[in-house]
Amino acid sequence: xxxxxxxxxxxxxxxxxxxxxxxxxxxxxxxxxxxxxxxxxxxxxxxxxxxxxxxxxxxxxxxxxxxxxxxxxxxxxxxxxxxxxxxxxxxxxxxxxxxxxxxxxxxxxxxxxxxxxxxxxxxxxxxxxxxxxxxxxxxxxxxxxxxxxxxxxxxxxxxxxxxxxxxxxxxxxxxxxxxxxxxxxxxxxxxxxxxxxxxxxxxxxxxxxxxxxxxxxxxxxxxxxxxxxxxxxxxxxxxxxxxxxxxxxxxxxxxxxxxxxxxxxxxxxxxxxxxxxxxxxxxxxxxxxxxxxxxxxxxxxxxxxxxxxxxxxxxxxxxxxxxxxxxxxxxxxxxxxxxxxxxxxxxxxxxxxxxxxxxxxxxxxxxxxxxxxxxxxxxxxxxxxxxxxxxxxx
Numbered sequence: 001x002x003x004x005x006x007x008x009x010x011x012x013x014x015x016x017x018x019x020x021x022x023x024x025x026x027x028x029x030x031x032x033x034x035x036x037x038x039x040x041x042x043x044x045x046x047x048x049x050x051x052x053x054x055x056x057x058x059x060x061x062x063x064x065x066x067x068x069x070x071x072x073x074x075x076x077x078x079x080x081x082x083x084x085x086x087x088x089x090x091x092x093x094x095x096x097x098x099x100x101x102x103x104x105x106x107x108x109x110x111x112x113x114x115x116x117x118x119x120x121x122x123x124x125x126x127x128x129x130x131x132x133x134x135x136x137x138x139x140x141x142x143x144x145x146x147x148x149x150x151x152x153x154x155x156x157x158x159x160x161x162x163x164x165x166x167x168x169x170x171x172x173x174x175x176x177x178x179x180x181x182x183x184x185x186x187x188x189x190x191x192x193x194x195x196x197x198x199x200x201x202x203x204x205x206x207x208x209x210x211x212x213x214x215x216x217x218x219x220x221x222x223x224x225x226x227x228x229x230x231x232x233x234x235x236x237x238x239x240x241x242x243x244x245x246x247x248x249x250x251x252x253x254x255x256x257x258x259x260x261x262x263x264x265x266x267x268x269x270x271x272x273x274x275x276x277x278x279x280x281x282x283x284x285x286x287x288x289x290x291x292x293x294x295x296x297x298x299x300x301x302x303x304x305x306x307x308x309x310x311x312x313x314x315x316x317x318x319x320x321x322x323x324x325x326x327x328x329x330x331x332x333x334x335x336x337x338x339x340x341x342x343x344x345x346x347x348x349x350x351x352x353x354x355x356x357x358x359x360x361x362x363x364x365x366x367x368x369x370x371x372x373x374x375x376x377x378x379x380x381x382x383x384x385x386x387x388x389x390x391x392x393x394x
Contacts, residue, residue: 017068018151021123024072026065027055030129036079037135040210045087049094052080056095062104070108075123077102078115079131082210082223086133090215099217110261114214114221117228118260121146133210141197142207146226149190154263156183157230160237160276161266168280168298169289177301184308191312228255230263231312235361237266238305239368241275248364251357277302277372299372306369313362 032055039047057065057073065073081091092098102113111118121143124131132139159180166173211223222228232240232252243249256264274282280299284290 018122021068021071022125024069026069026073027076029055029076033131036083037132040083040133043087045089048080048083052095067108070105071123074105074109074115075119078119081114081214083133085212085214086209092215102216112221112257113216115224116258117224120224122150138198138202139207145190145194148193149187152183152186156180157234163276168283168295171294173298174301177305180305181308188312228258230259233263233267236270239275239277239365241270241273245364277368303372
C-alpha cells in the first residue's frame with residue numbers, strides 16, 4: 001500500500017467513525033434530550049438534574065460498551081454537564097457517581113472525562129436527533145460550521161503526513177500540496193459560514209457559557225471549543241513542530257489531550273523534529289538543488305499552503321476579536337440575568353485563552369513565511385522565483 005493509499009484509508013475510517021458514533025444512542029436519550037433547551041431557557045436546574053440522573057449509565061453499562069458507544073454516551077451526558085455549569089452548578093455536586101462514571105468512560109474513549117469539540121460537532125447527530133443547549137438556529141449553524149471544517153482539516157493533516165514521506169525533488173510533492181489546498185479551502189469556508197450565520201453577540205452573551213470548564217474529581221476539564229480543532233496539528237506538521245516559542249508550545253500542549261487519539265499520535269511523532277518548511281529549506285541548502293525546477297514547484301506548493309493558512313487565520317482572528325470585543329475595549333458589563341444574579345461576559349474562549357493568542361500564532365506563522373522567502377527566493381532562478389514574489393505581495 002502506497003503512502004497515498006494509507007492516507008486515503010485513514011481518512012475514510014475517520015469519516016465512517018464520525019457517522020457511526022453519531023448514529024448511536026446507548027443511553028436511550030433521543031426522546032429525552034430535546035427538552036434541554038427548554039430547561040435552559042427557563043433556568044430549570046432541577047429538571048436538568050432529574051434528566052441527568054435518568055440517563056446516567058451504570059458501571060455495568062460502561063464496562064459493556066466499546067469505544068464508539070462510550071463516546072456517544074459522553075456526548076449526551078456532556079450536554080447536561082454544560083447546561084448545569086451554565087447555571088453555575090458543578091455537575092459532580094448534584095449527580096451521584098458522576099466522577100467515577102466519567103473516568104470509566106474516559107478509559108474507553110482515550111479522551112478526558114468530559115465532552116470535547118468532537119462530541120459536540122462531528123459525533124453529534126444531524127436533523128431531528130441533533131443535541132443542542134438552546135435549540136436556536138445560531139447554535140445549529142455553529143455546530144454545522146465546525147462539522148463542515150473538521151473533516152477537510154483531518155484530510156489535509158493526513159496529506160501533510162504523506163508529504164513528510166515524499167522527497168522535495170519529486171513531482172508528487174507539489175501534487176499533494178495542491179490536494180491539501182483543495183481540502184483546506186473547505187476549512188476556510190467553515191469559518192466564513194460561522195461568520196455569516198452565527199451572531200457573535202449571541203455567542204458571547206449566551207452560547208459561550210455552556211462551554212465553561214467543569215470539575216471532575218480534583219481537576220478542571222475544558223469544555224468544547226473551536227480551539228480543540230486540530231489546527232495546531234496542521235501547523236505542527238507544516239511549520240511549528242520545532243518552534244521554540246514558549247507561549248505557543250504551552251498552547252499546543254494544553255489541547256493535545258482533547259483531540260482525537262490519532263491526531264495526538266501524529267503530533268507526538270513529530271514533536272521537536274523538523275517540519276515541512278524547515279526540511280525543504282535544509283534540503284535545498286545541503287544539496288544545492290535550488291535551481292531544480294521540480295524543487296521550485298515543491299517550495300511554491302508549501303508557500304501556497306502557508307497562504308491558505310493565513311487566509312484562515314485572518315477571519316478567525318477577526319471573529320474571535322469581535323466575539324470578545326468587550327475584553328479588547330476593557331469592558332466587562334454584566335449580562336444574561338439568571339434569576340437573582342448575573343453572568344459576566346467571558347474574557348477568554350472556552351479553552352481558557354484570550355483572542356490575543358491568535359494574533360501571536362499569526363505572527364509566528366508569518367515569521368516562518370518570511371524565512372521561507374529569505375532562504376528560498378534568492379536561490380531560485382529569476383523566472384521561477386517570480387511566482388513566489390507575486391504570491392508574497394498578494
